[in-house]
Amino acid sequence: MIAAAALAALAIVCAVGAWRLNSARWTTRAPHTAVVLWQALGVTWGLATTGALLAYAFEPYGKGALLGLRDFLVAAYTGGHGTMPLDLPHVLALIAGMTMFTVLVAVLVGATFQTLRARRRHRMLLALIARDEPGVPGVRVVDHPGAAAYCVPGLRSQVVVSAGTLALLSPDELTAVLAHEAAHARERHDLVLLPFAALCRAMPFSGVVRGAQSSVELLIEMAADDRARRFCSPRRLATALLRFGTAGSVPTPSGALGANSGVMARVERLITPQSALPRRFRISVVGFAVMLSASAPLLWLLPS
């Protein structure tokens, strides 16, 4: 019972933590650190919730969630010898736990395949349509008046800009944008976003999940801004952002964008640099994240 209760408490801690982190102010001062904490909260929440249900379900076996699950699967495979039957509450917990675990894994796998497929199609189209531009070596250009600059991530990621972007930005601003995209590609931010986007699609009703997704999205952009400003003028990056935000050459579908896209927040921290978060604080956040991530697997092993 202790393991199940501890895992349930851990799940609640994660949910409350996510809710608090959504409105935390320090995150914009240390986006990388905040992203690590978000990841820890996400993984731990998933493991703790499913673990609590399974630990409760297998409580009669007295072996904990993981070994209980193994014994149960072995018994189910061999025809149920050597295990005692579970009563109704435990069976319901087992069904709920297994369903949730399966859904979480399926959602992640599904989102990964869908993303890879979308990227392959996108790359194929780029190969047929995009051209090289002597002025910006290594960057693919799509002839379209809209303002777009993005990266197709992968083992060989491609940075793409539209002709509209080349017309919109000054050379310095373009350098800043390309530095920002190179940061996305280099730090594989798509891999960070993937699980949050997947969870958001699986649980669109959850305000906390939606909040987590948009927080991580914005923090990733800020992390890329931070990396880019090492190689370019932060001011040019800011004006590029503002030009992009107001480009509006493509009509925006109603409801597709929220009231706050975070562009202004990014501009403000580029123009008036905030003091970096004290090192001690960052280390304790990362330490907490590591502890959190380790706690759920350990509790899966704890015999009840």
Added chain:
Amino acid sequence: MGELERSIMDILWAQNSPVTAREVGRLIEGRDLAPTTVMTVLDRLTRKGFLIRTRDGRAWRYQSAGTRDTYVAELMLEALGMTGDRDAALTRFAQAVSGSEAEILRKALTELEEE
């Protein structure tokens, strides 16, 4: 091979009526390609869904499934994050905003440029 796929698509986008592999081969400038090479590429583009082929006697006639502009539009919709679902397929620099937020950004831009 990518370069050849591209030239062949360019040729087919420029055609108004379906053409045979032999005609495509003739239209590729400055290259002496084996007819089988052209056939292979046409076949692959058909499998990928970029071309549609119809029987014409003993030969196939090929035409593009969509115009160049439809593919450019598809690329841009994804690039601008306007396909509806939030995915992590691409990482974008920033997106255009609308309404009052655009107004705020426009003001900020003017202020920054004046300084």
